[in-house]
Amino acid sequence: MLLFLRFLAVLPLGLLHGLGALLGWVVFALSPTYRRRFLENAAQAGYAFAQVRAAVGHAGRMVAELPRLWLGRPPPCTMHGAECIERAWAAGRGIVFLTPHLGCFEMSVQRAAQRWGADHGPITVLYRPARQAWLARFQETARNRPGVQAVPTTLPGVRSMIRVLRRGGxxxxxxDQVPPEGQGLWVPFFGRPAYTMTLAARLVQQTGAAIILARCERLSWGRGYVLYVEPGPQLAPDMEAALRQINEAMERLIRACPEQYLWGYGRYKKPRVERMEAAA
Known part of the structure; x- marks a missing residue:
């Protein structure tokens, strides 16, 4: 399997995206549950299928591009709005990058790390380790790209993020990822209650970090990506109000490019019952 992933990593991005688009439509056609969730979520946000049908192919592109992003040569990615990041660091603040399941969110982190990692240290991201040992080892290695430090969803992982922010990282x-039970609140998302993580707001409130909103859109024909960044909201001290602000910001980013959002993601599902592990 690892050899196959390494083979995919050297293929042209356009070919990967073509294969991924086909995969997206195959899954959409064969999975009634996924298809129903896709259509319901899009309708909840006010979109007819004709308006977001391109998102079917983009869901497959997201999967197919991962070997290239994790193991291959970095694809081209231009950036717009970088001045807001420079201002935050000039003020001595840490930064919490927030992006929904939109476009190539993996590239969002990698592009920012390419630009600022040498001066401000690696950007830390959370990941949930796979249950299979070989895949967990692969995840840990692949996600730690130059300038990116991946930490597991454990208490030590969260403490690591707090330390990074307090020293200005x-x-x-x-x-918009559904957290385990006890780590979120039910807050409207496109007008329907969705279990929303409190972690992002807690990190900002505890460290005084600045929020930067990011969306990374795919260009056609494998030409790469465009990353847009902008200042995020000044969060209210009340947790529920802060989460409403974050969800509204995510809605705005999604509406800027609804054809690349993962409408098939189970955003309104009930949270799983589990504890955040105390150690990796």
Missing amino acids: AVGLLP
Whole structure:
């Protein structure tokens, strides 16, 4: 399997995206559950299928591009709005990068790390280790790209993020990811209650870090990506109000490029019952 992934990593990005688009439509056609969730989530946000049908192919592209992003040569990615990041670091603040399941969110972190990793240290991101030992080892190695430090979803991992922010570094999170029970609140997302992680808000409130919103869009024909960054909201001290602000910010980013959002993600599912592990 690792050899196959390494083979995929050297293929042209355009070919990977073509194969991924086909994969996306195959899954959409064969999985009634996934198809129903995709259509329901899009309708909840006010979109007809015709408006977001391209997102079917982009879901497959997201999967197919991972070997290249984790193991291969970095694809081209231009950036817009970098001045807001420079201002945050000039003020001596840490940065919490927030991006939804939109476009190539993996590239968002890698591009920022390429630009600022040498001056401000690696960007720390959370990941959930796979249950299979070989895949967990692969994840740990592959996600630790130059300028990126991946830490597991454990208490030590979260403490590591707090330390990074307090010394003026950066972390990255997907705040529209459903956390385990006890680590979120039910807050509206496109008008429907969704279990929303409190971690992003807690990191900001405990460290005084700045929020930077990011969306990384795929270009057609494998030409690479475009990363847009902008200042995020000044969070309210009340947790529920802060989470509403974060969800509203994520909605705005998604509406800027709805054809690349993962509408098939189970955003409104019930949280799984588990404890955050105390050690890696």
